[in-house]
Amino acid sequence: MKLYVRQMAWLNATPKLPEGSKRAQRGGSSCLSRIEELKKDKISPPMPPNPAPHLINRLIEIGIAETGGMGPSTLSWREIGEWQRLTGVELEPWEARLIRDLSAAYIAEGRLAEDHNCPPPWRAAITQQARDADEARLRSVLG
Numbered sequence: 001m002k003l004y005v006r007q008m009a010w011l012n013a014t015p016k017l018p019e020g021s022k023r024a025q026r027g028g029s030s031c032l033s034r035i036e037e038l039k040k041d042k043i044s045p046p047m048p049p050n051p052a053p054h055l056i057n058r059l060i061e062i063g064i065a066e067t068g069g070m071g072p073s074t075l076s077w078r079e080i081g082e083w084q085r086l087t088g089v090e091l092e093p094w095e096a097r098l099i100r101d102l103s104a105a106y107i108a109e110g111r112l113a114e115d116h117n118c119p120p121p122w123r124a125a126i127t128q129q130a131r132d133a134d135e136a137r138l139r140s141v142l143g
Contacts (some may be wrong), residue, residue, distance in 0.1 A: 002016070004050045005059070005102045006109040006121040011035040011045050013113030034113075042134040046124035058089070059099050065107050075103040 015031045038045050050056055062083045065072035080096050083089075091099070112118050 001050070001052055001098070002102060002105050003030055003048050004056060005035050005106045007047055008108045009109035010113040010118070010120050011038070013110050013118075015116040015118070016114050021023070028119065041137075043127075043130050043133055046122070048122040048124075055095060055098060055102075058091070058095075059102050061087075064098065065103055072107050075100055075106060 011034050014031065032040065035045050062075060062080060064075070066075055066079060067073070077096075077100070080091070080099060084091055084096075109121060
């Protein structure tokens with residue numbers, strides 16, 4: 001399940017080119033996240049199996065992360081408790097701990113994934129559609 005959340009973070013990250021690189025100097029940096037790039041190429045985002053979709057849905061409903069002074073921060077116990085109180089959903093203690101742990105994993109992977117060269121935490125088999133999109137991109141660059 002942690003792998004699923006890490007993949008979500010990697011896909012939602014907007015990669016930054018290394019400062020001083022030729023592409024960065026030419027303004028080659030994209031403002032699109034990886035998932036937006038995939039959608040633009042009409043490719044379904046690759047996701048690992050999700051063994052507990054109800055917990056991922058609850059994490060997303062609570063908010064995945066909180067806004068902190070220096071960027072996103074792990075969901076607080078207070079936020080998880082307030083969500084339970086307001087929705088009337090009682091999480092088991094292990095579920096609450098897992099949701100908080102998944103929030104921390106999402107934030108950590110999101111920070112790593114800002115590196116343009118960061119590999120995905122999970123890779124699916126390459127589809128013909130993805131191969132065709134890559135070839136089209138290469139043809140547009142190389143002519």
